[in-house]
Amino acid sequence: MNRKIPSFIEIYKSLIKIPTISSEKKTIDQSNKIFIDLLSNYFSELNFSIQIKNIPNTNKFNMLSSFGTGKGGLLFSGHTDTVDFDQNTWTKDPFKLTEKDNKLYGLGVVDMKGFFVFLLDIISSINIKKIKKPIYILATANEETDMSGARYFAQSTSIKPDCIIIGEPTCLKLVNAHKGHxxxxxxxxxxxxxxxxxxxxxxxxxxxxxxxxxxxxxxxxxxxxxxxxxxxxxxxxxxxxxxxxxxxxxxxxxxxxxxxxxxxxxxxxxxxxxxxxxxxxxxxxxxxxxxxxxxxLFFSVPAYEISKTHHIVQKIESFCKIKSKSVNYCTEAPFLKNIAPTLILGPGSIEQAHYPDEYLHCDFIQPTKKILKKIIMNFCY
Ligand SMILES: [Zn+2]
Incomplete structure (x- = not known):
């Protein structure tokens, strides 16, 4: 198949290069528009249709790209923003993807620009025209501050996928519950x-x-x-x-x-x-x-849980051969759950998120592609 988009590493580089810091401090907070535009271009190249929406009263944007029509399907969700960083504690350039010692370094490599790179790579490698149920990719804004991107999307969308996967770095473990904050x-x-x-x-x-x-x-x-x-x-x-x-x-x-x-x-x-x-x-x-x-001080995030006995959880547990678990950090799941049953699963470890020299261990690359492909096959084909 002719690949219409750049290689995995080239896409990774291009997304890490664009600063998208969210912060309560106005002088540090940045718009994610350039990032959203680039991401939309990539998905357009793969024949996805694109909707970009401005979060009211902000310079931030959500993107929903979709392929296929009809009921159900799958929504993959990720946030486009990163936290701020401390120049003195990073030994590498946060906006330049650095490959070293079987690791990829950069701000957002696991939390969580990398998830979009994986999705683009997988989608470009499968015969998307054969899907029977739609695939949606949601890219949200402001996850690291008030989660206004996810909240706005949940209020305004009419799509009803069968399942939502948020690609936060869970070490490829399936997460069905987390604490609030x-x-x-x-x-x-x-x-x-x-x-x-x-x-x-x-x-x-x-x-x-x-x-x-x-x-x-x-x-x-x-x-x-x-x-x-x-x-x-x-x-x-x-x-x-x-x-x-x-x-x-x-x-x-x-x-x-x-x-x-x-x-x-x-x-x-x-x-x-x-x-x-x-x-x-x-x-x-x-x-x-x-x-x-x-x-x-900040926007409150509720705790989240989808029962381990829910049929969607059991379905993913069985075909991925993994058990779901609970974690102590927050995600956008409490807001997206109003759209569809939501689970969290993504490459890399939360231990590296929000830390200097954030990295993705390259040992995650092949297993992540395999597991995400499996999920698409099971829900959309
Ligand atoms: Zn995150």
Missing amino acids: LSYKIDIFGHTGHSSNPDNGINSIEIAYKVIKELINLKKYLQQKYSHKDFSIAHPTMNFGSIKGGNSINRICSLCSITFEIRPIPQLNLKTLEVLLKEKLKKIKKKWPNRIFLKN
Whole structure:
């Protein structure tokens, strides 16, 4: 068959070359338009039809490419953005694909531009015209920040595939469940004054002490009440990330801020968690009105689970001869699940994602092509 697109390595190079950093910091955050355009060109060359949609009020874009029509089929999903990087900790150029010691290095090689390279390579190697059910490729924006790409797609699409595979780096293990993520900041405002008479002011560090005590009570409660044996850490976790307060030894501390995160398991939904959290702070807030302010630091991601007994999970488990498992990191699955049963499976390890000198071990290349091809054959032919 005549190959219409560049080689595996050439496509990889071209996608790694385009910076697509998502960040809460506006000065670092980048549009993914050039990346989406290039990806669309590749899929157009393979006779896929393309839809590019702007995420409202942003300079970010989603792409849906599809081949074939009719009901069902398969949707492969990946995010186009990467996290930011620290120049001082990378020993290689993050935007230049480097091959060394049987590894491919670059920002996004596993998380997760590489997934698109695999899909393009596989699709160009099969007789796509013979498919009986459609293949969709979704490329989303902003996964690393607020997941607005996946959320927007889930709200606006009308396609109904039989299954969705998100190609996050799972070491080619099938993932059917993951924890959620919520991050908070609590600002506590006191009233400053000279330290010689602490009663003359309100010390925010002393209020922070009470707030932390309540949060630790909540942490213990969540650990006792919720458990899921499939997770390596079976209960929801809470971690304090930072505490900052005061500026001088001889002053009553006026502002104290605490950040913390909670990672819920699937039985604990975001609403319940928010209610529990507010309930815990209620008494202290009543004692210190207008001094304690809780806010979300980032967009909250719910935990996700599709039952291991679901027929789609069992189907993939049986023809790929793998068992599904749970992980402690988040994906776009809680949003895409509204479209179709969603599983996570992709090349490379999450251990390399978000780390300097991100790499894909080349031992993943052949098994990934094999397993993705198998999935296409089973769902679309
Ligand atoms: Zn990712």
